[in-house]
Amino acid sequence: MRKKIVAGNWKMNLDLQEGISLFSEITNMVKDEVRGNQEVIVCSSFVHLASLAAHSKSLNNVFVGAQNLSQEEKGAFTGEISATQIKSTGASHVIIGHSERRAIFNEDNETLSKKTDKALEHGLTPIFCIGETQEERESGSFFDVLKKQLKEGVFHLSDVDFSKIVLAYEPVWAIGTGLTASPEQAQEVHAFIREEIASQYNQEIADSISILYGGSCNPKNAAEIFAKEDIDGGLIGGASLKSRDFLDIVNVFNV
Numbered sequence: 528m529r530k531k532i533v534a535g536n537w538k539m540n541l542d543l544q545e546g547i548s549l550f551s552e553i554t555n556m557v558k559d560e561v562r563g564n565q566e567v568i569v570c571s572s573f574v575h576l577a578s579l580a581a582h583s584k585s586l587n588n589v590f591v592g593a594q595n596l597s598q599e600e601k602g603a604f605t606g607e608i609s610a611t612q613i614k615s616t617g618a619s620h621v622i623i624g625h626s627e628r629r630a631i632f633n634e635d636n637e638t639l640s641k642k643t644d645k646a647l648e649h650g651l652t653p654i655f656c657i658g659e660t661q662e663e664r665e666s667g668s669f670f671d672v673l674k675k676q677l678k679e680g681v682f683h684l685s686d687v688d689f690s691k692i693v694l695a696y697e698p699v700w701a702i703g704t705g706l707t708a709s710p711e712q713a714q715e716v717h718a719f720i721r722e723e724i725a726s727q728y729n730q731e732i733a734d735s736i737s738i739l740y741g742g743s744c745n746p747k748n749a750a751e752i753f754a755k756e757d758i759d760g761g762l763i764g765g766a767s768l769k770s771r772d773f774l775d776i777v778n779v780f781n782v
C-alpha cells in the first residue's frame with residue numbers, strides 16, 4: 528500500500544522561535560492522528576531543522592525536511608548547505624525542484640537531477656516537484672513539460688533509488704494563488720505520471736510511489752482532491768503555517 532503523506536512547506540517564513548512553537552503545536556495535535564501508512568513531514572528553512580528534528584525523533588511517522596540542498600559534496604561554496612549537513616540535523620527529507628527554485632533561482636533539470644543524486648547518496652528522501660506554468664497548461668503542452676521534468680530530473684535513477692523518492696505535482700498557476708487544480712485535473716496528471724513511471728520502470732514501482740498534489744490545498748478542498756485514486760496526499764504551503772488548518776488536512780486520511 529502506498530504511503531499517504533501530508534507535507535508542509537513553510538518556505539522562507541518563521542524565525543527560529545516561531546518555527547519551534549508552530550512545530551510543537553502541530554506535533555501535539557497530530558501525534559495521535561498519524562498512524563499506519565501515513566506520514567507527516569514539515570519542511571522548514573535550514574535554521575529550524577536541528578531543533579525540529581530533535582523534537583520529532585520521539586514521534587512515529589512525523590518527519591522533518593529541508594527545502595533545498597547543494598548538489599556539491601562540500602567545500603568552497605559559500606552560503607550553500609550540503610546533504611551531509613542536512614542529514615546531521617536529524618532531518619530525513621528534502622524538497623527538490625520546487626517551482627520557486629526553478630523560476631527564481633534558475634535551477635534546471637540537470638542541476639535538479641544532481642541534487643536528487645546527492646540527497647539519495649546521503650540517505651535523504653527527495654520530495655521531487657514537477658509542474659507546468661499557466662501558459663503551458665493553456666497551450667496544451669503541459670504533458671510534454673511534465674514528461675521532460677521527469678525524464679531529465681529523476682528517470683536516470685536505478686529502480687532501487689527511484690523507489691525511495693516521493694513526487695509532488697504542483698501546477699505553478701495554483702501555487703499561492705488560491706486557484707486549485709480541480710480534483711479531475713489533478714487526477715488526470717497524477718495518472719499520467721504513474722503511467723510514465725510504469726513505462727520507464729515497471730507497474731509495481733509505479734504503484735508504490737507516493738505522488739502528492741500541491742497548489743492552494745486547504746482544509747476545504749483537500750478531502751476531494753485526496754479522494755482521487757492516484758493522489759496520495761499533499762504538499763501544503765500557506766495552510767501549513769496554521770496548525771489548525773494543517774491538522775485538518777492531515778485528518779483527511781482519518782475519516
Ligand code: PGA
Nearest residue numbers: 702703742743763764765
Ligand atoms: P501553496 O504552496 O499551498 O501556498 O499554494 C504550495 C507549495 O508551494 O508547495
